Amino acid sequence: MRWGIYVRVSSTDQNTSAQERELRRWLDGNGVPADSVEWFVDKASGKDLHRPAFERLQRAVFNGEVDAIAVWKLDRLSRNLRDGINTLADWCDRGLRVVSVTQQIDFNGAVGKMLAAVLLGIAEMERESIRERQAAGIAAAKERGIYSGRKRGTLKAKPKRAKELRARGLSDAEIAIALGISRRTVQRYLHAN
Known part of the structure; x- marks a missing residue:
């Protein structure tokens, strides 16, 4: 069995070593040989699926280069409910085994898909909560006169x-x-x- 291991942190200043350590421990504990594993590591937001390593993983899935995927936690795939469910459903429909290591869930079958929907819904709620706290922080900073907005010349997207x-x-x-x-x-x- 060929494994794709997906790791994601939200920004470039965050470290992936904690996720990688847990995933390696799980792989070793389950007797997965190192030569059957390919790592896909992103340092990008989970708000959408436009991430270099994730897109490479999707190509590997499409090309039949991986049979199974492991993630540290399901929200590493996506913090968007629709994207996460569509991705997971597509992978399961292709016959891939999908495992969330820290949540100890194998997402194959109907129960796995239902659990995925719940967990991805929670991840999306967390993302919305972060946005609300950010907006509240900006409003408070504006009231104190210390917020000047986004720096000129920066872009929201490419x-x-x-x-x-x-x-x-x-x-x-x-x-x-x-x-x-x-x-x-x-x-x-x-x-x-």
Whole structure:
């Protein structure tokens, strides 16, 4: 059996070693040979699926290069309920074994899919809670006069990605949803040099 091991932290200044240590311990405990394992490591938000290592993992799944996937915790796949469930359902439909090591859950079968829906729903709620706390913090900082907004010249998404999605035939609204930006911003990105 060929394993794809997916690891994700939310930002580049975070360390993946804790997840990797637990995953290695699980692999060793289950007798998975090191030469049957490929690691996919992202340092990116879980708000969407546009992450380099995750996209490589998806290609490996599509090409039949992995038979099983292990994650430290299910929310490492996604903090978006729809994305997480669709991904997990696709993998299970392809016959892959999917395991969340710390939650000790094997997601194959109907019970596994139901548990995945619950856990991914909780992950999405956590993400929304983080956004609400961030908004409250910004509002408090504005009241104290110490918040000046996002630095000029920074972007919420990559204009190049908007152009790639347009080339695939997506509409402005679909691109906006995929990138988490407004339609107006999509239009600005598409018409930029």
